[in-house]
Amino acid sequence: MNIRYLQYFVVLAEEQHYQRAAERLGIEQSPLSRAIKALEAELRVKLFHRTSKGTRITPVGAAFVDDARRILSAVDQGWRTLKNEDVFTEPLRISLADTTLGLANARLSAWLAQVREAFPQADLRLTEQSYNEALRDVRAGQADAAIVQGGLSNGADLVSAPLWHDPIVAVLPRAHELAELAVVGLEAFMRHPLIDCSPASEAASSSVVHERFARLGGELITGEYASTVLGMVALVAAGFGLGFAGQLQMQVLRHPDLVVRPFDDPELVFTTSLVYRNDGTGAGLAELLAWCGDAEQSLPV
Incomplete structure (x- = not known):
């Protein structure tokens, strides 16, 4: 035409x-x-x-x-x-892995907004995927990077750049005895059945809690398995066990039959990372990584 x-x-x-x-x-x-x-x-x-x-x-x-x-x-x-000579010549493809569980949390939204502001001409393409799919696409070169939770041990072929840390909190039925406490001790928490991450998932998120349990010499009592935080919330509210999640996640997932309490362990945190291949990066990702290292980001707590 x-x-x-x-x-x-x-x-x-x-x-x-x-x-x-x-x-x-x-x-x-x-x-x-x-x-x-x-x-x-x-x-x-x-x-x-x-x-x-x-x-x-x-x-x-x-x-x-x-x-x-x-x-x-x-x-x-x-x-x-x-x-426009400043425009990115190639798209910057980032996968949002479901291990950030609660992608609507304020910190992720603020980080993405700052990226848009810092790179207004970037052809930024975001895709929400499962943890396994996100890492598969990064390895295959179909994505430049992935944002994952617990992404510090994803294989020698990938590099993990931590973005922020999210304190892990206990998710309890409102009528549970631990709900009366202001702070929950991990040893007391592990005496009860736990709604754990599904064994079908290869996500590293639950390993943070498992490793802490093992360090205390305790055994994990599994009540049921859940594939998502929403599933965990439903099972905890129904009384099948206790749950855990990131503090930021639970800020957007509220339930009238649940309460959220901090643990007494300050090192019990989820780490959200930007994961990319270790065999070189494109110009767009290189600029993003440089910005992540240099920018003084004022992200909400």
């Missing part, structure tokens, strides 16, 4: 008069008329009725005006992009 003909069509649709439209466009009426006829022939529709009383747009022409404006706007944006 000839973009110039589309511009002529929009101006004529606004003026409803060939002479005025031609004057706006700075051309004679004849080339305007020929352009409209050529556009009608290409689209196989009648866009205008031209009578002795003047020019009147057809119903199909009127319906097409907004679409034509959108096409012209997209073309204009495309030209501006091509002329």
